[in-house]
Amino acid sequence: MRKIGKKSQHEIMFIVFQLMMIAAIFASLMFYVGSLKNQTLFKKLALSRDLALVTNILYAAPGNIDYTYSTTNLNFSEFEYNLKDQLVQVIEEGRETVYPYGDDLLFETVFRKISGSNTIQFQNTGYLFLSRKQREAKPDLFKCPYVEAKDKGKVVVGFYNENPLANQIAAELKADKEGVGRITTADTLIIADIDTETYGILKIEIPANPQFIKQSRKLASLIANNAFERGNIDYVFIIPSTNNDLNKAKTAVYIKLSKDAPIIDISQPISKSLEQWLK
């Protein structure tokens, strides 16, 4: 057997060392590229920006909108999402990636933290902005205008013929109840009547008077939407009317409810609507 000389031993050692160096560098480069591939930062940045733009678009919608957000190429459910303090937050293990969006302070906004979902459902109903996990779409609610209402003042419930609806509304609101012809002073007037000729319909008349129509439409829209959500009303109509009795107060609505609809489905929503109306 031939003995390897000292020179050859050194050369072999150098070659082995060289190979080891190449392997180490190749492995570290692969590790670096692999770590970039596994980074979720890019996804989080993309999602935060995309959601912020979507939120801005949905706020800008002139009509009601119900939109389900989902992604095709990204695994949406691997992060948590929240909209808070005018920031879209994409959260991974408690760490947030954020991007600002423009809130609308005239909306009542309800944002729920979303985790483990493939979609986010957004709803803009004119005064209410929601984001949550996918649920059934809401019925097409009435959009209502922005009106600065600070005080509902003296609330009076009126009637043409005394009826249980007017009684129930007056009791719910703890307000005065009076025949329409006898009402002299009222800031907010709610005239209530039972319509014996229709089924499942809520009709709300508002004054066509340009001075009062805006605030009255807002109240009517809120009543309609709150009553609609109860599920026992099939159709709601809001109609500008030339009925002079509606000009007796700054804000007035004339409610005609079909005889088959439960009275409580109107009286309670009216109370809730008056609270919302002041916001």
Place this chain on the structure above:
Amino acid sequence: MKKGLLSFNMMMWIPRIIFMVIVVFSIVLLVATYFKLEMAVSEAENELFIQRLLYSPHGISFYDPYSNRIYPGIIDLDNLDLLNKSIFYGEQKHIGAKLSINDLNNSLLAERVYNDIVYRRIAQEGKGGVDVLRKSLYVIVRNESRQIPGTLAMEVVLIPKG
């Protein structure tokens, strides 16, 4: 092997190692260059802000309470003050805008600034690194009950968020 030759061989490793370090850094640099984390959305954001002013029920367009709808081509001067009450970017305050409404003879009918602090700071002090979008539209201006043809000039400034 002679000791001198061995030292020479060892010395030859130094340029090799330097060359290898250069190659490794070049590769890392190339990978880092192609791996981009920036996404420019400021242009879309600017455009969206303008659309929001025109189409949102809480923007500057005329709302008709009889039909309960917005008319995006009609600017209601009464709504101009609504602007700073509705759209709110929180503490970020990275968007500012100036709206100038003129009639067709170029006489100024109204002027409003959205997010005054940001707009004045960026637009007047000429701060760099911002995106500016200027747009002019023909509109109908509603002043009380009168309707006048005119133009709406908008200048939106935005500080891009990293």
